[in-house]
Amino acid sequence: MDVDMNVKTSVDVGVDVGVDVDVVVVGAGPTGLMLAGELGGAGVRVLLVERRPHPSEAAKAGGLAGQILHLLHYRGELDRFRGPQTGPEPAPRFPFGGLHLDFTVLDDSPMRAVLLPQPKLERVLAERAGERGVEVRRGHGVVGLSQDEDTAVVEVRGPDGRYEVSARFVVGCDGGRSRVRELAGIAFEGTAFPEIERLASCTVPDSVTVLDDGSLEVDGVGRVPFGYTATERGVFACSGSGGTMGVYTAEVEQREYDDDVPMTVAELRASVNRVLGIDLPLGEPLRMTRFGYSAKQAGTYRDGRVLLAGDAAHLFPAGGVAINAGMMDAAGLGWRLAGAVQGWAPPGLLDGYAEARRAAAERTLLHTRAQVALRRAHGPTGDALRALVAELAVDEQPLLRLGALMAGTDVGGSASPGHPLVGTVLTDHALRVGHRDPRFSGVLHGGRPLLLDMGDRPELGEVAEAWSGRVDVVTVPLDERPADALLVGPDTMIGWAAAAGEPAESAAASLREALQAWVGVPPDGR
Numbered sequence: 001m002d003v004d005m006n007v008k009t010s011v012d013v014g015v016d017v018g019v020d021v022d023v024v025v026v027g028a029g030p031t032g033l034m035l036a037g038e039l040g041g042a043g044v045r046v047l048l049v050e051r052r053p054h055p056s057e058a059a060k061a062g063g064l065a066g067q068i069l070h071l072l073h074y075r076g077e078l079d080r081f082r083g084p085q086t087g088p089e090p091a092p093r094f095p096f097g098g099l100h101l102d103f104t105v106l107d108d109s110p111m112r113a114v115l116l117p118q119p120k121l122e123r124v125l126a127e128r129a130g131e132r133g134v135e136v137r138r139g140h141g142v143v144g145l146s147q148d149e150d151t152a153v154v155e156v157r158g159p160d161g162r163y164e165v166s167a168r169f170v171v172g173c174d175g176g177r178s179r180v181r182e183l184a185g186i187a188f189e190g191t192a193f194p195e196i197e198r199l200a201s202c203t204v205p206d207s208v209t210v211l212d213d214g215s216l217e218v219d220g221v222g223r224v225p226f227g228y229t230a231t232e233r234g235v236f237a238c239s240g241s242g243g244t245m246g247v248y249t250a251e252v253e254q255r256e257y258d259d260d261v262p263m264t265v266a267e268l269r270a271s272v273n274r275v276l277g278i279d280l281p282l283g284e285p286l287r288m289t290r291f292g293y294s295a296k297q298a299g300t301y302r303d304g305r306v307l308l309a310g311d312a313a314h315l316f317p318a319g320g321v322a323i324n325a326g327m328m329d330a331a332g333l334g335w336r337l338a339g340a341v342q343g344w345a346p347p348g349l350l351d352g353y354a355e356a357r358r359a360a361a362e363r364t365l366l367h368t369r370a371q372v373a374l375r376r377a378h379g380p381t382g383d384a385l386r387a388l389v390a391e392l393a394v395d396e397q398p399l400l401r402l403g404a405l406m407a408g409t410d411v412g413g414s415a416s417p418g419h420p421l422v423g424t425v426l427t428d429h430a431l432r433v434g435h436r437d438p439r440f441s442g443v444l445h446g447g448r449p450l451l452l453d454m455g456d457r458p459e460l461g462e463v464a465e466a467w468s469g470r471v472d473v474v475t476v477p478l479d480e481r482p483a484d485a486l487l488v489g490p491d492t493m494i495g496w497a498a499a500a501g502e503p504a505e506s507a508a509a510s511l512r513e514a515l516q517a518w519v520g521v522p523p524d525g526r
Contacts, residue, residue, distance in 0.1 A: 019166045019167050020047075020165050020167065021045045021046060021047045021165065021166075021167050022039075022044045022045040022046065022167060022169070022341045023039055023044055023045070023046050023168060023169045023170070023337060023341065024047050024048075024049065024152070024154050024165055024167045024169075024170045024171070025046060025047070025048045025170075025171050025173055026049055026050075026142050026154070026170065026171065026172050026173060026174045026179070026180050027050060027172065027173035027174035027175060027178075028048055028049075028050035028052075028055070028122070028126070028136060028138065029122065029173065029175065029310065029311075029326070030061075030118070030122060030125060030310070030326055030327055031173040031309050031310030031311070031323075031326035031327060031330050032048060032050070032171075032173030032174070032309075032310070033048070033122060033128075033129050034125055034326070034327045034330035034331070035171060035173060035309060035329075035330035035333060035334055036048045036134040036136075037125060037128045037129040037132050038330055038331060038333075038335070038447060039134075039334050039337060039338060040129055040132030040133045040134040041132045041334075041447050042334065042335065042338035042342075042447060043338070043342075044337070044338050044342075046129075046133075046134045047135050047137065047165060047167070048129065048134055048135065048136045048137070049136075049137050049140040049141070049142065049154075049156055050136070050138045050139075051139070051140065051141030051142075051174075051179075052138060052139070053138050053159075054138065055119065055122055055123070055126070055138075056118075056119065056122075056260075057119050058118070058119070058259070058262060059118050059119060059287045059288070059289055060118050060289050060291065061117070061118040061121070061319075061320075061322065061323050062115060062116075062117055062118075062201075062287060063113050063114050063115045063116045063117070063121075064081060064114045064116055064121065064323065064324070064327075065094075065111065065112065065113035065114070065320055065321075065323075065324055065406075065407070066111065066112075066320075066321070066324035066406065066407035066408045066409070067324060067328055067407055067408040067409050067427070067492065068323070068327045068328055068331075068408075069112055069113075069114060070409075070425070070426065070427050070428065070492060071327075071328070071331055071444070071491065071492050073436050073440070073441055074426065074440055074441070074442070074443050074444040074492060075442065075444050075445055075447070076441050076444075076445045077445075078436070078441070080124060080128075081114060081116060081124055082114055082116075084120045084123075084124065085114050085115045085116045085120075086115045086116065086117060086120075088115075089112065089113065089114060089115075090113055090115060091104055092104055092106075092109035092112055092113075094111055094113070094320065094406065095228075095237070095320070096318075096371060096374070096393075096402065096406070097318070097370065097371030097372070097373070097374030097386075097389075098228040098230060098235060098237075098371075098374050098375035098377075098386055099227070099374065099386055099389060099390050099393070100227055101393050101399065101403070101406075103399060103403055105396075105399070106396065106399060106400070106403075108428070108429055108434075109403060110400055110403030110404045110407050110409060110427075110429065111403040111407045112407075112435075113320075117287060118323070121323070137156075139158060139159050140156050140157070140158040140159075141156065141157050141158075141179070142154050142155070142156055142174070142179050142180060142183070143155050143156065143157045143162065143179075144164075144183065145180060145183035145184060145306065147170075147304050147305045147306060151166050151167065151168065151305070152166070152167055152168070152169060152170045152304075152305040152306060153165070153167075154167070154170055167305075168305065168340070168341055169305050169306070169307060169337060169340070169341070170305065171306075171307045171308070171309060171333070171337070172184070172306070172307070172309070172312040173308075173309050173310045173312055173326070173330075174312055175310070175311045175312060176294065176296070176311045176312070176315050178308065178311075178312035180306065180308070180312065181298060181308055181312050184306045185303075186298050186299055186300055186303055186306075186308065187298065187299035188296050188297075188298050188299070189297070189299065190294060190295045190296030190297060190315070191294065191295045191296070192292070192294040192296070193292065193293045193294060193295075193317055193372065194252045194253070194254065195234070195250045195251060195252055195253075195292065195293060195376075196250070196251060196253045196257065196271075196290065196291075196292055197248070197249070197250045197290070197291050197292065197293060197319075198247075198248065198250075198263060198267070198268050198271050198288075198289075198290050199246075199247075199248045199287075199288075199290075199291075199319070200247050200248075200263070200265075200268055200282070200285055200286075200287060200288040200289070201245070201246045201247075201285075201286045202244065202245060202247070202265075202282050202283045202284055202285045202286055202288075203243060203244060203245075203283030203284045203286065204240065204243055204244065204283055205281040205282065205283040207219040207220075207281045208240075208245065208281055208283075210240030210241065210245060211223070211226075211240070213226055214226035214227075214239045214240050214241065215238075215240070216240050216245060218280065218281065219281075221278050221279070224238055224276075224278070224280070226238065226239055226240070227239070228248075228375065228386075229276065230375065230377065230378035230379075230382050230383075230386075231275060231276065231277075231378060232378055232379075233251060233274055233275050234249060234250050234251030234252065234274070234275035235249065235250040235251075235275065235375050235376070236248070236249050236272060236275045236276040237249075238280075244286065245282075247268060247280065247282065249268070249271040249272055249275050249276075250275075250375070251271060251274060251275050257290055262288065263288045263289065263290040264288075265282050265285055265288075267290075268282065268288065269282060293315075293317035293318070293372070294317060295315065295316065295317045295365055295368065295369050295372070296314065296315045297313070297314045297315075297361055297362075297365065298312070298313045298314065300354060301353065301354035301358060302350060302353070302354045307333065307337070307350070307354075309326065309329035309330055309333055309357075310322075310325070310326030310329055310330070311326060313361070314361040314365070316361075316364050316365060317368050317369060317371070317372050318367075318368035318371040318372070320406070321364055321368060321408070324407070324408050325360070325361065325364055325408060328357075328360070328408060328491060329357050331490055331492075332353050332356060332489070332491035332493065333353045333357075334447070334490065335447060335448065335449070335489065335490045335491075336349050336350050336352065336353050337350065337353075339470075339519065344519060344520045344523075345520060346516060346517060346518070346519070346520040346521075349518070349520075356411070356493060359411060359412045360408060360411040360412070363405060363410050363411060363412055364405070364408065366405070367402070367405040367406065373385075374386055374389060408425075409424075409425050411423075411424065411425060411493075418497070419483060419496075419497035419499055421482060421483060421494045421497050422494055422495065422496060422497050423493075423494065424493075424494055425492045425493055425494065426486070426488050426492040426493075427492075428440075430482060430494075431454075431478070431482060432478070432480050432482055433478070439476050440476060443474045444472075444488065444490055444492070446472045447490050448471060448472050448490060449470070449471045449472070449487060449488065449489050449490065449495075449515075449518055449519060450471070450472045450474060450486075450487070450488045450489075451464045451471060451472070451473045451474070451485060451486075451487055451488075451511075452474055452476065452485060452486045452487075452488055453473065453474070453475040453476070453484070453485045454475075454476055454478040454481040454483065454486070455478075455481060455483075455484030455498070456475070456477060457485050457498065457504075457507070459504050459507075459508060460485050460498065460504075460507060460508060460511055461473045463511050463515070464511070464515065466515075466522040466523075466524070467515055467519050467522050467523070468523075469523065470519040470520075470523075471515065481500065482497075483497040483498055483499055483500060484498040484499065484501070484502060484507070485497070485498040485507070485511075486498075487511065487514050487515070487518070489518070495514055495517070495518055496510065496511060496514035496515075498510075498511070
């Protein structure tokens with residue numbers, strides 16, 4: 001990181017300076033709203049600014065999927081997000097680069113989803129942030145940014161003119177065209193793909209029959225097969241279930257679309273005709289969205305007092321992963337930023353956010369770039385490639401590996417030569433328990449690091465008591481356990497583990513070291 005060491009030191013230890021707020025979060029999408037709620041829950045003074053005057057009603061994403069569902073379960077908040085979902089939890093079958101991966105053959109799918117269109121998701125997150133004291137200003141866009149050793153200052157244009165807000169930190173959660181990233185001079189390199197993707201779900205018109213295998217029988221056209229069809233003009237996909245049908249197209253277009261201009265049924269039908277050469281009847285639209293794909297990552301997620309999260313930090317060329325990644329960014333940044341604001345963060349804690357989430361994004365870029373190659377290939381070679389991958393994905397081990405990548409639970413493997421769980425994320429599979437085991441619902445409700453005791457090790461809880469208020473201790477006895485105890489971050493990252501039967505002396509010593517690295521010296525200075 002290209003930051004003077006004096007700046008880094010003052011940032012990490014939380015110098016007492018006069019500021020208007022502790023943190024300005026820019027962008028009220030899922031990432032910004034999640035982060036604002038995380039910070040507000042930790043007692044941090046937050047201002048959330050959003051350039052758009054009203055929440056968007058465009059269902060850019062259809063729900064939550066992946067590791068964020070584990071996190072919400074461990075926070076005890078999953079039911080809140082499942083409440084407004086638009087249907088039952090779907091069977092674990094997910095698109096992957098022009099294929100559909102069927103995880104129903106596994107005893108425990110590594111990838112699951114909750115159907116929650118983005119406008120409903122943002123409403124839940126906005127309510128959550130408001131309950132935690134977050135101020136939200138809509139119709140206020142950032143037009144300037146500066147920082148020094150002690151503060152960051154954002155210049156904002158609102159309905160009544162320009163004004164400045166000083167803060168300890170500014171976080172850009174303002175999307176792929178991030179103004180914060182631009183003003184900070186942070187590079188955003190990668191590939192912008194020329195395709196325009198269109199995705200819709202709609203009712204089934206009278207002239208279309210949904211077949212048992214998800215294919216469509218269209219009057220005057222014949223059978224349109226379930227799944228993906230690659231042509232020289234693009235990619236088409238369809239699926240049917242009950243009274244709804246899903247339609248997807250991807251085609252190269254040398255133009256840009258305004259995100260605020262909604263897609264129409266006529267536009268989608270014209271795209272299907274260009275790609276597949278048929279006139280496909282469509283019913284009443286239930287969800288419609290249009291988007292482009294890029295594979296990009298910011299040169300750094302942190303420049304002094306300016307940080308990035310979500311699409312401002314990374315863009316992935318496949319669907320179903322951006323919200324999971326962005327909300328996990330927010331969970332990983334929130335508690336670290338709170339520590340920097342409140343003065344207990346040890347040196348390097350904020351840099352740990354950048355390192356961990358960049359590594360996770362690299363894994364997501366790996367599989368989403370591979371999906372580009374799979375879905376764009378057409379003709380006999382493309383068909384052969386997809387057929388081979390489909391054959392491999394029938395076997396358990398490839399399915400588990402691909403599912404972990406898609407879910408964001410594969411963050412690059414263990415980062416430690418010690419216990420294999422260190423450097424990975426907490427999941428029910430890692431705990432060796434059933435899906436959403438109720439014993440673990442709410443263990444991370446405090447939004448703080450957690451010492452999870454599964455082997456009746458009270459001496460380790462006594463060690464953690466020195467950091468009371470910064471670390472929670474929860475005991476959940478397990479006979480078949482992966483470790484006697486785990487130190488888990490509020491973002492589900494595992495930072496330390498005591499092997500089953502590890503001697504008390506060595507376990508206590510390594511736990512103290514891990515706690516100091518995450519939450520600094522104990523409040524009493526011991």
